[in-house]
Amino acid sequence: MALVPYNENILLSLSKLHSSSADFRFAERRIRLAQDWKGGGVAAVVWDAAVVMCVYLELGHVELKNRTAIELGAGTGLVGIVTALLGADVTITDRSAALPILESNVKQNVPPHLQGAVRVSELTWGEGLARYPAGSYDLILGADIVYLEETFSALLSTLEHLSSETTEVLLACRIRYERDERFLSMLGDKFTVQQVHYDPQKDVHIYRAVKKKTKSEL
Structure with a gap:
């Protein structure tokens, strides 16, 4: 969500973020993504959570063929691109x-x-959601989109709008601060949430969430 570049002096060691491109191999294809740290900040580089999500998807933990997916906060688009290469119809x-x-x-x-x-x-x-059919997606994907507390309510309302009780939500993220735990708690009020994967090397968790039925539906 945030498009404000971070202070470069803090992250000089993360040289891969400052490269003009990033290369990967998924779905038997080479993927080269343009990056623009100076121009686009955090939204214009590839973060580890996206890579871990793609590995998880490529391993076949989620059925993608002929499914309708939407990626939120896609940034450079790695997750959405890989999801399409693996057979889904994707809105990025x-x-x-x-x-x-x-x-x-x-x-x-x-x-x-x-x-x-x-x-x-x-x-x-949280804005203009009527342009996206309510509850019409089989799969909702988000990689490293849980980090700005002021966006949590809007993100949650967006997930609620896009989801039906059969929609799978997959969120890949690092748990950096207490506020990240608070978002998971907020999510748990409306969705059944479970951790389905953890990459200890990159310290990235993947959570699966499914919308809870309302009382009228029980």
Whole structure:
């Protein structure tokens, strides 16, 4: 969500974030993503949570073929691109300022025969949700999108709008601060949440959430 660049003096050791591109291999394809730390900040680089999510998806822990997916806070688009390469119909979203680099990465890394199964769309959490059909997605994906406490309520309302009781929500994140735990608690009020994967090397958790039924539905 945030598009404000961090102070570079704090993160000089993270040279990979300052590279103009990042290379990966998923779904038997080379994926090269443009990055722009100076211009786009945290939304324009690839974070470890996205890589861990892609590994998890490629290992087949989630059925993707012929499923409808949406990625929130996609940034450079790695998760959404890999999800499409693995067979899903994907809407890849972020705020408007992040869309140029996102659209370019999708165009460069999704082969022509799959371009029709991928769309890039502007989505600011909690705003204009009527443009996205309520409860119509099989899978909602988010990698490292739980970090700004002021966005938590909007993120939760977005997840509620997009989900039905059969939708799987997968969130990959580091638990850095107490506020991250608070979001998981907020999520647990509306969804049944469980940790399904942990990468100790990258310190990234993946949580699966499924919307709870309302009292009227029980």
